[in-house]
Amino acid sequence: MVMDIKMNKNVVLGVGAVCLVLLAMGLFALVQQYSFVEGVTSITSYVPWGLYISLFLFFEAAGAGALLLAAVGKPAMVSRLKLAVVGVIFSACAGLAILPDLGRPLGMWRLFFAPNIASPLLLDVWLLSATLVFGVLLIVGLRLAKPALAKAASIGTGVFAVLLVLGTAIMFCSIPGKIGWESTAEIGISLVQMVIAGCAVALLLDAVTGTARNVSSKLAGALLVANAAIMLGEGMLLAYRGDFALRAFEAVMFGTYAWIFWTQVVAGIVVPAALLLRGRGVQVAAGLALAGVALSKFVYVVRGSIYPTYGEISEGLFIPFLQHTSGPQMVTAYVPSASEFMVAGAVIGLAVLLSMAALNSKLVPTDNPAND
Secondary structure, eight states: OOBOOOSOHHHHHHHHHHHHHHHHHHHHHHHHHHTTOTTSSOOOSSOOOOHHHHHHHHHHHHHHHHHHHHHHSOTTTBOHHHHHHHHHHHHHHHHHHHGGGTSOGGGTTHHHHSOOTTOTHHHHHHHHHHHHHHHHHHHHHHHTTOHHHHHHHHHHHHHHHHHHHHHHHHHHHHOTTOGGGOOTHHHHHHHHHHHHHHHHHHHHTTOBOHHHHHHHHHHHHHHHHHHHHHHHHHHHGGGTOOOHHHHHHHHHHHSTTHHHHHHHHIIIIIHHHHHHHHTOSHHHHHHHHHHHHHHHHHHHHHHTTSSOOHHHHHTTOOOOBOTTOOSSOOBOOOOOOHHHHHHHHHHHHHHHHHHHHHHTBTTSOOSOGGGO
């Protein structure tokens, strides 16, 4: 890839060095995990999904959101090529984030050539693959100035970006036994957060100009309010219903994960919404909104294992119950191990490194959206 440095070279070198260190640490941790070193992760039979799945959901939302804006944006106001490139990178990193959770990498070919039709992940694999294919075609069409290809790829990219997030949300809601994921409110929240993340990425990259920048800012702020409204509506049901699904939501609000939940609400929703709607500190607000989406995904994933069902108890799974439990939380908190953090850091570092390299290369030749 031919470089065409647009950022400060010292910044590029510094960020690149940090990313390479993160990649090295993550590779070391991943080797330990694939060597089945005991205790290298905090994943158990009862808590099968943790930080890796949270990272997958975050990159899925950010990548799909960026690709959606690249697909529907007007060339005069939106740098569609820049958003498409970053969207493809983030979507690919979503796939990478989930690989450590699926077993040895050499067995990944089975997902495509010998798939388990009953697996809930199969739909995600197909939708993610289709999103990446159309995203790459969109990049080719925009970069080589082929309007017909770009138009066709835009339709496919937009459709599959939405279907990817929608399919994942439906998959979570339909997994039997994990009552913390049964609330269908997450379907609406996932779609809202996809657009929030896409707008945040666009604002952080300066991929929108003029009126489009103001519209993106206001749209992100309004959707943050909508996100809060859906969460509030779900929480208000606690006063009228006593089912387990809503008890699990109550557990993350007032249990061990409460500090993460309320940090997400205040720093990831309230503050950025206020800033974006007023048009002040837009890039800071976009960064906070993106971080809020990441925290939200982690809270949602752990919510699935915070309140066991009688069926799970009867299956003989090792469930680390709290002693002398009080309040809604019944299970000891899942805390990612150092190795999990290192692998997650490596995926984030790779996403930043690839995005920085692509945006500072001749693949994205100009910062002027009108020339896309």
